[in-house]
Amino acid sequence: GSRVSRLRSSWFGVTGISADNRALLGVFGGTFDPVHRGHVAVACALMRALPLSRIVFVPAARPPHRPTPFADAHHRLAMLRLALAGDPRFDIDEVEYEREGPSYMVDTLATLRARHGRPLALILGADAFAGLPAWHRWRRILGLAHIIIVSRPGFDDRLPEWVRPRLVRCGADLLDADHGRALRFTASARPESATALRQALADGIAPEAWLPPGVPAYIEAHGLYRRSSHHDEG
Numbered sequence: 001g002s003r004v005s006r007l008r009s010s011w012f013g014v015t016g017i018s019a020d021n022r023a024l025l026g027v028f029g030g031t032f033d034p035v036h037r038g039h040v041a042v043a044c045a046l047m048r049a050l051p052l053s054r055i056v057f058v059p060a061a062r063p064p065h066r067p068t069p070f071a072d073a074h075h076r077l078a079m080l081r082l083a084l085a086g087d088p089r090f091d092i093d094e095v096e097y098e099r100e101g102p103s104y105m106v107d108t109l110a111t112l113r114a115r116h117g118r119p120l121a122l123i124l125g126a127d128a129f130a131g132l133p134a135w136h137r138w139r140r141i142l143g144l145a146h147i148i149i150v151s152r153p154g155f156d157d158r159l160p161e162w163v164r165p166r167l168v169r170c171g172a173d174l175l176d177a178d179h180g181r182a183l184r185f186t187a188s189a190r191p192e193s194a195t196a197l198r199q200a201l202a203d204g205i206a207p208e209a210w211l212p213p214g215v216p217a218y219i220e221a222h223g224l225y226r227r228s229s230h231h232d233e234g
């Protein structure tokens with residue numbers, strides 16, 4: 001495949017990204033309010049199936065497109081640490097905690113590219129993907145990263161017209177370009193949702209089966225998601 005590899009090296013030459021290590025860095029942004037087993041299961045499935053070197057979880061400090069999170073940023077980060085428990089396949093990057101102002105994904109991706117020097121694949125659940133065209137400078141996002149669209153129960157799997165020319169068939173196809181391609185990924189369906197979890201916790205139910213080990217005890221110890229501890233949705 002000399003033509004392909006030459007094309008590849010010229011791609012990576014142009015972008016300054018080393019051709020030696022072509023695996024992609026997965027970027028899993030979210031509010032993680034709280035992190036749940038669905039997040040971790042999706043990340044494990046992606047690591048198994050796709051040419052990703054690692055997945056970096058990026059908790060949003062001040063998500064611009066949704067209400068203020070219920071749990072403070074440092075609690076959401078602590079729960080994420082418990083959930084990932086030092087697994088070498090996963091990292092947490094606090095890049096959005098280091099910036100002032102709204103946590104725009106486009107800024108995060110620019111920082112991560114500079115920091116890690118390799119192509120990125122942004123992981124989006126079907127609901128997050130549906131909202132992408134409302135994100136700040138969303139077209140630029142496709143100039144910085146590939147996107148992986150993960151199916152999610154209860155959310156429409158049909159894809160909009162604009163994404164079709166970008167679709168590739170399998171994970172390896174993502175390696176032929178530096179950014180701008182889209183891959184659909186159908187993981188085994190995960191019913192977990194942070195909204196449903198917060199509701200259950202507020203009702204005094206601790207849905208341990210949906211929470212990674214250590215997280216229920218943390219929520220309990222810090223009195224998170226109780227009805228009386230709710231912030232304004234403002």
Ligand code: ATP
Pocket residue numbers: 029030031032033038039042123124125126127128129150151152153190191192193194195196
């Ligand atoms: P909320 O109910 O507060 O919106 P959430 O459960 O969607 O929370 P987020 O932290 O907002 O959790 O999600 C981060 C990313 O993980 C998003 O791209 C979201 O689509 C994806 N995601 C979350 N839960 C699932 C799931 N069960 N299956 C597939 N993707 C998921």
